[in-house]
Amino acid sequence: MANEYSLDGTTLKQRIVAMPEDSILFRSDFPEYHIEFVGSILSELTTEGVLVRIAQGIYAKPRKSRFGMVLPSVDKIVQAIAARDNAEILPSGMTALNALGLSTQVPMNYTYLTTGSDRTVKLLNRDVILKRGVPKNFCYETRLISLLVQALRALRKENIGQEELQTIRQLVSKEPDKEALMKDVDLMPVWMKKIVKPMLNV
Structure with a gap:
């Protein structure tokens, strides 16, 4: 048998x-x-x-x-795929916005940047798109800023209103590693840094 x-x-x-x-x-x-x-x-x-x-x-x-x-969350499943491939992953686009609570819209497909190779995984009834990202996307010490850079890039400067600013402010205030946070904010693209840096003094 x-x-x-x-x-x-x-x-x-x-x-x-x-x-x-x-x-x-x-x-x-x-x-x-x-x-x-x-x-x-x-x-x-x-x-x-x-x-x-x-x-x-x-x-x-x-x-x-x-x-x-x-079932385990999509993020946990994708983390397991990345670990098996010895790669890092980072939610991007609508997936990053959703992860931070900057959007309540459930993404049709899930998108992640990876240090591994490009691939699309059919996960139940959705696609998980893993796209190779440039190294600077993975240079941040805090997960918050890594996600925030991707989320703000997807949201775009002109779409950031008071509600989004309030959510970002709350996320920043809850980040425990303030020293790493300050270093990461300095590495953000200039327009993003102008939004987030004043929140460090609150």
Whole structure:
């Protein structure tokens, strides 16, 4: 029986079932087993409802709640893809605006800059577009400023009103690493720095 193929007395199926909820698995995560055998176990666990296939070769172990099965967030899934590729990622465009609360509009597709290669992953019913970004996008120490640069670029200067300024002000005030924040703001494009720098003194 395929399920009896085990290492150290534990079958692959048992190992996957024992993984914590919210885990993200790749078909390539188990090189000690033949790839077709891994595929058959993943398919079997998907049929049994233990796993959900979220993209080609990518599976998630959903969290059980009183509302039913809850999949890991798109951001967590993309972080896992980036980690497997040994790359950094950064939400961009509408995805960055949404992440910071500067837009409540749910993006049709998710866009990220990456230090890895360009690729598009079909994630359930949406596309996740990974686009290779220039190194300066990844030069900031704080995640806040990294995201804010991408969000403001998508929003554009002429569309920034009092509501957006208030949201940015709140985000800046909550950033714990003030020293890194000040350094990062100085590295922002000039028009963005003019908006954010006065908020550091509040």
